[in-house]
Amino acid sequence: MINSFEILETVQMIEKQKLDIRTITMGISLLDCCHSDINIACDRIYDKITSCAEDLVKVGEQISLEYGIPIINKRIAVTPISIIAASADEDDYVKFAKTLDRAAQTVGVNFIGGFSTLVHKGYTKGDMNLIKAIPEALDITETVCSSVNVATSKSGINMDAVRQMGEVIKETAERTADRDGIGCAKLVVFANAPEDNPFMAGAFHGVGEPECVINVGVSGPGTVKKALESVKGKSFDVVSETIKKTAFKITRMGQLVANEAAKRLNVPFGIVDLSLAPTPDVGDSVARILEEMGLESCGAPGTTAALALLNDAVKKGGIMASSHVGGLSGAFIPVSEDEGMIAAVNSGSLNIEKLEAMTCVCSVGLDMIAIPGDTSAHTISAIIADEAAIGVINNKTTAVRIIPAPGKNAGDTVEFGGLLGRAPVMEVNRFSSEDFIKRGGRIPAPVHSFKN
Amino acid sequence: MKGIITVIGKDKIGIISGISTKLAECRVNILDISQTILQGYFTMMMLVDLEKMNISFHELKEKLDIVGSQLEVSIIVQHEDVFKSMHRV
Numbered sequence: 001m002i003n004s005f006e007i008l009e010t011v012q013m014i015e016k017q018k019l020d021i022r023t024i025t026m027g028i029s030l031l032d033c034c035h036s037d038i039n040i041a042c043d044r045i046y047d048k049i050t051s052c053a054e055d056l057v058k059v060g061e062q063i064s065l066e067y068g069i070p071i072i073n074k075r076i077a078v079t080p081i082s083i084i085a086a087s088a089d090e091d092d093y094v095k096f097a098k099t100l101d102r103a104a105q106t107v108g109v110n111f112i113g114g115f116s117t118l119v120h121k122g123y124t125k126g127d128m129n130l131i132k133a134i135p136e137a138l139d140i141t142e143t144v145c146s147s148v149n150v151a152t153s154k155s156g157i158n159m160d161a162v163r164q165m166g167e168v169i170k171e172t173a174e175r176t177a178d179r180d181g182i183g184c185a186k187l188v189v190f191a192n193a194p195e196d197n198p199f200m201a202g203a204f205h206g207v208g209e210p211e212c213v214i215n216v217g218v219s220g221p222g223t224v225k226k227a228l229e230s231v232k233g234k235s236f237d238v239v240s241e242t243i244k245k246t247a248f249k250i251t252r253m254g255q256l257v258a259n260e261a262a263k264r265l266n267v268p269f270g271i272v273d274l275s276l277a278p279t280p281d282v283g284d285s286v287a288r289i290l291e292e293m294g295l296e297s298c299g300a301p302g303t304t305a306a307l308a309l310l311n312d313a314v315k316k317g318g319i320m321a322s323s324h325v326g327g328l329s330g331a332f333i334p335v336s337e338d339e340g341m342i343a344a345v346n347s348g349s350l351n352i353e354k355l356e357a358m359t360c361v362c363s364v365g366l367d368m369i370a371i372p373g374d375t376s377a378h379t380i381s382a383i384i385a386d387e388a389a390i391g392v393i394n395n396k397t398t399a400v401r402i403i404p405a406p407g408k409n410a411g412d413t414v415e416f417g418g419l420l421g422r423a424p425v426m427e428v429n430r431f432s433s434e435d436f437i438k439r440g441g442r443i444p445a446p447v448h449s450f451k452n
Numbered sequence: 453m454k455g456i457i458t459v460i461g462k463d464k465i466g467i468i469s470g471i472s473t474k475l476a477e478c479r480v481n482i483l484d485i486s487q488t489i490l491q492g493y494f495t496m497m498m499l500v501d502l503e504k505m506n507i508s509f510h511e512l513k514e515k516l517d518i519v520g521s522q523l524e525v526s527i528i529v530q531h532e533d534v535f536k537s538m539h540r541v
Contacts, residue, residue: 002532066531067530256538
């Protein structure tokens with residue numbers, strides 16, 4: 001039998017250290033929903049989502065009850081809509097976003113990802129229409145999340161798309177100005193976007209994926225921090241081992257829930273995403289883990305090294321615990337969704353440049369960062385270009401989810417509420433990148449991508 | 453299906469009796485039981501067999517919540533697999 005110490009450890013991880021399953025995300029292929037009549041295509045999409053995901057929320061709640069582990073979100077990711085919508089005669093794709101929103105609300109999920117497109121090498125007609133529809137779609141829908149992949153290590157960076165996304169982000173912020181620009185919190189610009197990511201806002205169901213699949217994302221920064229508290233002052237060898245063991249346990253929980261959900265929904269299991277996903281709650285912060293390693297505040301010199309160690313140890317521990325690992329699988333550093341990050345920005349120890357450096361060694365990128373509302377589209381595009389370059393050169397996923405908060409200046413705060421949290425508005429370098437962004441074209445793929 | 457019931461709270465007379473009576477009512481069989489005092493708190497763990505249970509898991513949880521509030525302890529019931537998957541390779 002399991003001994004009492006082990007039982008108590010697990011119970012405390014859940015009750016006190018906020019260990020939870022962050023999301024069960026059902027990936028659904030919409031490839032069979034294409035039609036030249038947009039209304040027929042939308043009906044097919046609605047019917048397919050609502051029938052595949054009919055029991056998703058119910059099964060999630062059952063598992064949560066029986067296993068005594070909170071499952072915070074039940075979500076859906078679909079095939080990038082630009083691919084499905086390309087067959088339609090009409091060019092206004094907002095209708096597709098409304099359909100996704102309606103389907104999501106019918107099955108009771110809180111987010112649906114896949115109002116997305118992949119334009120790393122160029123645009124199709126569908127890609128162009130979709131990007132054009134993003135600001136309005138994110139304004140008038142509640143649950144729809146959008147993502148645009150502008151670069152890959154294999155094909156380089158599409159600088160025309162980078163330029164356009166700066167403008168789209170600005171327009172989205174302005175359209176949702178009455179809600180502090182919340183539309184931008186549902187829009188991710190990717191380099192090397194993964195096709196099986198269960199986390200929002202960047203989730204979509206890639207074309208290489210099966211008909212329907214269950215992907216699970218775990219959480220647990222509080223558990224890792226608690227474990228590190230017991231090895232205060234010990235060497236990094238010990239720190240790394242401790243994180244590995246904790247990550248193993250957290251991921252095993254994710255694997256168990258993923259297997260069970262897949263079995264009960266009669267859908268194949270896809271992957272577990274190992275990412276340590278924080279929340280704005282106290283005791284659920286990635287920044288506090290870094291500080292536990294000996295930094296006075298997140299952002300202090302040493303932060304990048306601490307994060308590199310954390311990210312690597314989480315992977316090493318997690319990979320053995322799951323039969324298939326995928327998605328983003330690293331440490332997340334979203335500012336508005338992490339209590340310690342918010343505190344570090346407010347105390348002046350963390351700025352955008354340091355965050356950019358940190359994104360070189362962890363998953364994702366500049367995530368949930370509010371910047372002054374008067375930041376120009378060119379500057380936002382240039383920030384996207386920098387992040388994309390980090391991703392392309394390092395063969396990793398990077399992303400930008402940035403909110404130019406309308407009417408706000410550095411030092412103000414924007415409130416999104418819930419898991420999206422609240423973000424201190426951060427100062428951005430004021431020198432112009434306009435002529436750089438105006439060039440357009442493509443930055444070629446790096447030499448080390450030519451491996452064949 | 454086997455479950456693990458964890459009880460944590462201030463020690464007092466009647467905790468085991470209160471819980472085991474309720475479990476017997478629901479036809480839940482206690483297979484193993486251990487208790488200890490940890491940092492001043494009464495901590496008890498039970499391995500139980502839920503195969504012959506005459507109510508749903510949800511109802512059992514609700515009933516134990518009521519017993520827990522009467523005894524002023526927290527009672528958590530979970531599927532045994534949570535612990536097995538986390539602590540056994």
